Amino acid sequence: MDKAYRTIGKSILRTDAVDKVKGLAAFSADIDLSSPPLVLKVFRSGIPHAKIIKIHTEKALAIEGVLRVFTAKDIPGKNLLGIINKDQPLLAADKVRSAADAVALVAAETEEAALKALDAISVEYEKLPAVFSPEDAMAADAPLIHPKGNQLAARFVKKGDVEAIFQQCASVIERTYRTSMVEHNYLEPDAGIGYLDVDGTLVIYASTQNPHYDHKEIVTLLGVPDDKVRIIQATTGGGFGSKLDLNTQGFIGLALYHLKRAVRCVYTREEAYLATAKRHPLTIHMKTGADATGRLRALRAKIICDTGAYGSYGIAVMSRAAVHATGPYAFEAIDVESLCIYTNNPFCGAMRGFGTPQIAFAHESQIDLHAEDLKIDPLQIRLLNALRPGSETATGQVLTHSVGISQCIEAIRPYYESAISQWATAEHHPYKKRGIGVGAMWYGIGNTGVQNPSTARVEMDLSGAVTLYTGCADIGQGSTTILTQILAETLGLSPEQINVVAADTQFTTNAGATSASRQTYISGNAVKDAADKLSDVLRTEAVNKLRVSKKSLVFADGCVAVATNHEKCVDLASLAKRIHAKGAPLVWQGYFDPETVPLSPTDGQGIPYGTYAFACQMAQVVVDVLTGEITVERIVAAHDVGKAIHPENVKGQICGGTAMGIGFALMEEFKPGETKSMKDYVLPTSMDMPEVIPIIIESHEPSGPFGAKGVGEPALIPTAPAILNAISRALNQRIYTLPANLERVLDASIQSGHFAGRKK
Amino acid sequence: MKDFAYVRPKNLVEALSFLHEYGHDTKIIAGGTDVVVDLRAGVIKPEYLLDVSRLAELKGIQLRSDGLWVGAGVTLSEIFSSEVLECHAPALKKCAATFASKQIRNVATIGGNVAHCSPCADTIPPLVIHDADVVLASINGIRQLPLEHVVSGPYTCALPDQEIIMGFILKPAAVTHADFQKIGRRKALATARISMSYMARKDFRGKISFFRFSLGACTPTPRQWPMVEELLAGKVPTENLIWKAARLLSEKMIEITGRRSSTVYKEPAIQGLFVKMLYPMV
Amino acid sequence: MDQHRVTITFTLNGKSVTMDVPGAMNALTLIRERLKLKGTKEGCGIGECGACTILVEGRAVNACLMLAAQLDGRDVQTVEGLAHEEGLSLLQESFVKHHAVQCGFCTPGLLMSAKALLAENPCPDKAAIAQAISGNICRCTGYQQIFDSIRHATGAPTGEEKT
Missing domain, CATH: 3.30.43.10 (Uridine Diphospho-n-acetylenolpyruvylglucosamine Reductase, domain 2)
Incomplete structure (x- = not known):
């Protein structure tokens, strides 16, 4: 099949790699303007919950080099941000809800002056009682963080009679799982720079995952016409979800609006830690029942998401966790309640997987517990229950195509069997225990049960040169390369022949967020749609010249040619000129929105996603029973991506996701108030990485571009469950709280009698 | 700044x-x-x-008549690649292997690590087992103090402002066993949750004829553990004996620090790491 | 003498540079803001990420932890010094070819650590590579394609060739 493709399925050179290895790619903090920009610094509350009585900025304004100190009253438009629910002011007006809340914004000539000004600002507060756990926030007498109450939202997914089925189950398992707050720790701290264009447009270069959303928010914040703000995504040093929120962009917009001078805002790592979104810590109560053969039948879950002071993507996390609670398995009956709760913690937002990594820890532990209970092999029980074409999901969606979970599990099997027969039994240190664990997952591509279209424009000029205009922000994952490949393939060009204009709101239309593993599938389809339209006019025109039917024409090396005889061809430039002369368009807009049906608010029934990615990973883990240290020796990761448009990119996502999964499993925990700098937050280094064996499974998705789905988030999801199941197998003692850090692993070792007992 | x-x-x-x-x-x-x-x-x-990073007087690793000299300005990378230390202070060399990162090892000095007085400083346990003296210089001359007298509290150095650490004099020891071990939350760039170091000699009968031990990251200041050393001295190391010494060590640690929230982990982990470290002697 | 400013002379990517710097300026600020070489990045400011790795006397160091004044008399190399006029260095080419670059923010620092390693050990195995780059955090790649790139830059055979 691949042989038919010119570039799809080939690991071509990335469009951005050469600039990046030369150190020439300009990230927001690297961009130089003709004159030095003003420095922006944010004054933050430092206290978790209080009414603002008065903000004193006089002393700060008196400092030499300080131009302005902005507060909420300087915001000309609507001072309320949020992509799903609007609840977060850019600058706090009447109260602060977390220690990171921005209260004032300093603009100064120099960094030194700006920092001095921060020290000189003081705020009179009336302190309010604060709550730091969802349990406390849900108490009857809890202080109200937002006026409508501390429960932001709820999602229910219900189908069948769960209780009746539990009665019939041979194995019923009920446990509570907890996951930690996690910091994204993209390598580039948030930054942006802005200047006023000659025509008065506010131009902002920013480190962002969603320039069109930034645009909309800033226009509303400032109350200016759409064409007065232009957002351009600078080279962006990773995001993982946190750069979906407005981080520095709003501050830059506000200062530009008032001062009409170039400004720069660069967060230190400490500020990025303090002020940007985190991964939601979840508490998951889960009860599942299986029959004696291991077939899963009923699931009940209560999920509580701590969204901190603001919603951000909290509602998406809550919903996605609920919808994915079954894992990639078929159940007869489901009863899931998922709540999103405000607290005075740092706000939590999107992070790679939107609640799915958390819920996968629960469903994968449950299925292993059933396997242990019923003495079934962990791989076998997953295979038995795996979704397949024709299966109905928890939301009542019948899957028809591209359900590659069984293939993923089967792809793991040879590694799994040889690990059991050779690695696990090999001679090793008496105080080290070896364990093999499996984790599987499914992940709906795109946003949950809501429209989330993408658009793209493809333009051919009279020389036949093709330019792609896409709003899609490449944050390092490689989407620009992928979209270029899709376009090149459709028009029979080499990828390097395509010009790309990306993520600039003045020249590109909305492609939606770089999130939810959606850009290959959704923006890829939008690009393909535009390319197909252009392809159609080109081939139609070629019919006139070549005098054969349109369906016998193909694209080949910059020409349209007769499929059976490439010698008979016409070049794109001639076609372009002829089309143009007729007044027919050479510019085409593409559009794609996956077919979804909104979920019912009462029982969550509906069609949340157009397609799903699937994966199964295996972890080989060595536990030091004396110290609680874990060494992950190998991860085998099989991922069904539909079609790998760029296999090395897919592998890069799998290996990178695995690394993040190892962090989530074993070490990462953001502690508000304690975790301040990278000294306080441990994430995996090169020494913590095992051998990773990525396996690409391609179960063609008919609605995807060339059959592709997505991989960005799926890469991370099965890793922690696989590792935790491996630890459990090694120690015969399960850990229910992430991360499985030194303390928890050593405790498990002691509980299981391995510590002093030298059990073999 | x-x-x-x-x-x-x-x-x-x-x-x-x-x-x-x-x-x-x-x-x-x-x-x-x-x-x-x-x-x-x-x-x-x-x-x-x-x-002081370029002062020649603070450089060098040499075996001298008064002991093993390690200049305060010697970097961790230099320690790691020193053949003299490989032979005469192997535990010190080993601690340099896992110290922070390559970039930090290339510039961080042993003198700086000691003067910072972090309870988690990786070089301190190996220095303690070698009974290291700190060589101090001021305009008034040179003097020597035991390491434990210089590191007087967490992040508190007992030296007067006029004085500078020139280097360290270690007692070289011909041993059959030596090690440095640390527990961190990851395998590189990790602050020691617990570190420890020992060196020992087994005689021809298999008995421990010499044993020195030190613990890091658990007590506010470095110290000697004579009870643990005495328990092992003159005995044939068995798994049981090592466990016994390990339990004594954790008891003594708790006597010093009291029980804190971290003790839940540190009490067994100290025992565990001690057993793991000494297991090759069995 | 006003010691708040120091005159330093050093070699930067092969060229001699003399300038006045504030005593309190770190090497990273000097390189980025004064010399306008923006390839060296600030990721944490405290030596915990390695994005600012440069070579001083051929050794990898964190520019954020070094004072600008400490560069006096030294040979300093930054990522901008890697490519030659004919094109990319072997190492850079290998990073591109083996897809070791995702967001690219850690890339310059990693290249510098890798360069120091290869100068010391021209044929490092995977363990040696992992050890040498353990001070360079990468959040995107999981390091695997970086290991591959560094191994391939040695010219050593490493099994199947990827395209």
Whole structure:
């Protein structure tokens, strides 16, 4: 099949790699303007919950080099941000809800002056009682963080009679799982720079995952016409979800609006830690029942998401966790309640997987517990229950195509069997225990049960040169390369022949967020749609010249040619000129929105996603029973991506996701108030990485571009469950709280009698 | 960072004269891997920064008549690649292998690691087992103090402002076993949750004829553990005996620190790490 | 003498540079803001990420932890010094070819650590590579394609060739 493709399925050179290895790619903090920009610094509350009585900025304004100190009253438009629910002011007006809340914004000539000004600002507060756990926030007498109450939202997914089925189950398992707050720790701290264009447009270069959303928010914040703000995504040093929120962009917009001078805002790592979104810590109560053969039948879950002071993507996390609670398995009956709760913690937002990594820890532990209970092999029980074409999901969606979970599990099997027969039994240190664990997952591509279209424009000029205009922000994952490949393939060009204009709101239309593993599938389809339209006019025109039917024409090396005889061809430039002369368009807009049906608010029934990615990973883990240290020796990761448009990119996502999964499993925990700098937050280094064996499974998705789905988030999801199941197998003692850090692993070792007992 | 003056003396005498006059307002910098972090955080606000990283008098690793000399300005990378240390202080060399990162090892010095007085400092347990003396210089001359007297509290160095650490004199030991072990939350760039070091000699009958041990990251200041050493001395190391010593060690640690929330982990982990470290002797 | 400013002379990517710097300026600020070489990045400011790795006397160091004044008399190399006029260095080419670059923010620092390693050990195995780059955090790649790139830059055979 691949042989038919010119570039799809080939690991071509990335469009951005050469600039990046030369150190020439300009990230927001690297961009130089003709004159030095003003420095922006944010004054933050430092206290978790209080009414603002008065903000004193006089002393700060008196400092030499300080131009302005902005507060909420300087915001000309609507001072309320949020992509799903609007609840977060850019600058706090009447109260602060977390220690990171921005209260004032300093603009100064120099960094030194700006920092001095921060020290000189003081705020009179009336302190309010604060709550730091969802349990406390849900108490009857809890202080109200937002006026409508501390429960932001709820999602229910219900189908069948769960209780009746539990009665019939041979194995019923009920446990509570907890996951930690996690910091994204993209390598580039948030930054942006802005200047006023000659025509008065506010131009902002920013480190962002969603320039069109930034645009909309800033226009509303400032109350200016759409064409007065232009957002351009600078080279962006990773995001993982946190750069979906407005981080520095709003501050830059506000200062530009008032001062009409170039400004720069660069967060230190400490500020990025303090002020940007985190991964939601979840508490998951889960009860599942299986029959004696291991077939899963009923699931009940209560999920509580701590969204901190603001919603951000909290509602998406809550919903996605609920919808994915079954894992990639078929159940007869489901009863899931998922709540999103405000607290005075740092706000939590999107992070790679939107609640799915958390819920996968629960469903994968449950299925292993059933396997242990019923003495079934962990791989076998997953295979038995795996979704397949024709299966109905928890939301009542019948899957028809591209359900590659069984293939993923089967792809793991040879590694799994040889690990059991050779690695696990090999001679090793008496105080080290070896364990093999499996984790599987499914992940709906795109946003949950809501429209989330993408658009793209493809333009051919009279020389036949093709330019792609896409709003899609490449944050390092490689989407620009992928979209270029899709376009090149459709028009029979080499990828390097395509010009790309990306993520600039003045020249590109909305492609939606770089999130939810959606850009290959959704923006890829939008690009393909535009390319197909252009392809159609080109081939139609070629019919006139070549005098054969349109369906016998193909694209080949910059020409349209007769499929059976490439010698008979016409070049794109001639076609372009002829089309143009007729007044027919050479510019085409593409559009794609996956077919979804909104979920019912009462029982969550509906069609949340157009397609799903699937994966199964295996972890080989060595536990030091004396110290609680874990060494992950190998991860085998099989991922069904539909079609790998760029296999090395897919592998890069799998290996990178695995690394993040190892962090989530074993070490990462953001502690508000304690975790301040990278000294306080441990994430995996090169020494913590095992051998990773990525396996690409391609179960063609008919609605995807060339059959592709997505991989960005799926890469991370099965890793922690696989590792935790491996630890459990090694120690015969399960850990229910992430991360499985030194303390928890050593405790498990002691509980299981391995510590002093030298059990073999 | 607060503004300060940068001074780089040409030699030790110049450095000492400067300290004599301005010591009170001066912070000494060598590799800078702790000092620059503290400057950035505003934890220290000196008027002067005295750069001793190029002083020849602070360099070198040599076996001398009075012991094994390790200059304060020796970097962790130099320690790691030293053949003299491989032979005479293998545990010190080993601690350099897992110290922070390559970039930090390339500039961080042993003198700086000790002077910072972090309870988690990786070089301290190996220095303690070698009964290291700190060689101190001021305009008034040179003196030697035991390491435990210099590191007087967490992040508190007992030295007067006019004095500088020139180096360390270690008692070299011919041993059959030596090790440094640490538990971190990851496998590189990790602060020690617990570290420990030992060296020992087994005689021809398999008995422990010499044993020195030190613990890091658990007590506020470095110390000797004579009870543990006495328990093992003269005995044939068995798994049971090592466990017994391990339990004694954790008891004594708790006597010093009291029970805290971290003790839940540290009590068994100290035992575990001790057993793991000494297991090769069995 | 006003010691708040120091005159330093050093070699930067092969060229001699003399300038006045504030005593309190770190090497990273000097390189980025004064010399306008923006390839060296600030990721944490405290030596915990390695994005600012440069070579001083051929050894990898964190520019954020070194004072600008400490560069006096030294040979300094930054990522901008890697490519030659004919094109990319072997190492850079290998990073591109083996897809070791995702967001690219850690890339310059990693290249510098890798360069120091290869100068010391021209044929490092995977363990040696992992050890040498353990001070360079990468959040995107999981390091695997970086290991591959560094191994391939040695010219050593490493099994199947990827395209």
